[in-house]
Amino acid sequence: xxxxxxxxxxxxxxxxxxxxxxxxxxxxxxxxxxxxxxxxxxxxxxxxxxxxxxxxxxxxxxxxxxxxxxxxxxxxxxxxxxxxxxxxxxxxxxxxxxxxxxxxxxxxxxxxxxxxxxxxxxxxxxxxxxxxxxxxxxxxxxxxxxxxxxxxxxxxxxxxxxxxxxxxxxxxxxxxxxxxxxxxxxxxxxxxxxxxxxxxxxxxxxxxxxxxxxxxxxxxxxxxxxxxxxxxxxxxxxxxxxxxxxxxxxxxxxxxxxxxxxxxxxxxxxxxxxxxxxxxxxxxxxxx
Ligand SMILES: [Fe+2]
Numbered sequence: 001x002x003x004x005x006x007x008x009x010x011x012x013x014x015x016x017x018x019x020x021x022x023x024x025x026x027x028x029x030x031x032x033x034x035x036x037x038x039x040x041x042x043x044x045x046x047x048x049x050x051x052x053x054x055x056x057x058x059x060x061x062x063x064x065x066x067x068x069x070x071x072x073x074x075x076x077x078x079x080x081x082x083x084x085x086x087x088x089x090x091x092x093x094x095x096x097x098x099x100x101x102x103x104x105x106x107x108x109x110x111x112x113x114x115x116x117x118x119x120x121x122x123x124x125x126x127x128x129x130x131x132x133x134x135x136x137x138x139x140x141x142x143x144x145x146x147x148x149x150x151x152x153x154x155x156x157x158x159x160x161x162x163x164x165x166x167x168x169x170x171x172x173x174x175x176x177x178x179x180x181x182x183x184x185x186x187x188x189x190x191x192x193x194x195x196x197x198x199x200x201x202x203x204x205x206x207x208x209x210x211x212x213x214x215x216x217x218x219x220x221x222x223x224x225x226x227x228x229x230x231x232x233x234x235x236x237x238x239x240x241x242x243x244x245x246x247x248x249x250x251x252x253x254x255x256x257x258x259x260x261x262x263x264x265x266x267x268x269x270x271x272x273x274x275x276x277x278x279x280x281x282x283x284x285x286x287x288x
Pocket of ligand 1: 107111112263
């Protein structure tokens with residue numbers, strides 16, 4: 001799918017807390033940080049030097065730290081810097097260096113991160129599920145371009161539809177699956193959510209599409225129609241909505257609110273470049 005990318009966006013990707021160390025924020029700075037996140041959907045804090053444990057500590061202090069999914073600690077790998085290791089914090093990329101393996105390809109498609117959200121009781125798909133991604137070592141992107149992560153503003157996407165199409169979408173719901181590949185399909189619970197979703201803090205309406213495995217209610221028995229519906233709707237979104245590309249610099253931490261943006265990772269050549277990023281996802285449980 002062809003689309004237009006921009007590196008400056010009217011809403012997404014603003015830099016906040018310039019010159020601050022995330023571990024030394026005042027309560028007021030934390031509150032302003034969160035307000036910016038809900039208002040902008042994607043925010044960036046630059047020039048940080050954190051360990052994995054500190055990233056987790058920041059998450060706990062800021063969002064109340066309710067991670068989704070399994071949290072068993074893995075045995076430490078002596079080839080990996082211990083500062084990058086903390087239970088529940090995932091290392092993305094090729095931290096042991098160049099590799100012939102294809103690394104991270106599941107992220108190279110448009111989606112809302114949802115992890116275990118569809119099978120966690122008491123949480124809607126538009127729960128305030130925040131992912132923080134800390135770029136420690138940044139690879140070169142493809143074709144000599146910088147390495148980026150791309151985001152779509154799903155509130156803008158909704159606003160770009162004609163009123164008649166908006167009304168039609170407002171009457172529709174979709175089933176969402178957890179992105180877990182090891183379980184047989186019959187065991188995987190699904191959660192229903194309206195396509196037009198209301199943000200829990202700002203009240204703005206946006207589209208919640210999940211990923212291309214989402215199934216519109218009524219098309220459960222017609223997988224091909226479901227896929228076609230999703231792809232046509234998503235192509236219309238991409239056709240009308242500019243994509244914000246965050247260009248990575250070492251030390252950046254990008255925070256995004258999955259209830260209002262979609263994103264896709266972009267490939268890099270893992271045989272030539274090293275990428276190290278730390279990822280942590282939390283549901284904000286401090287907002288009432
Ligand atoms: Fe993702």
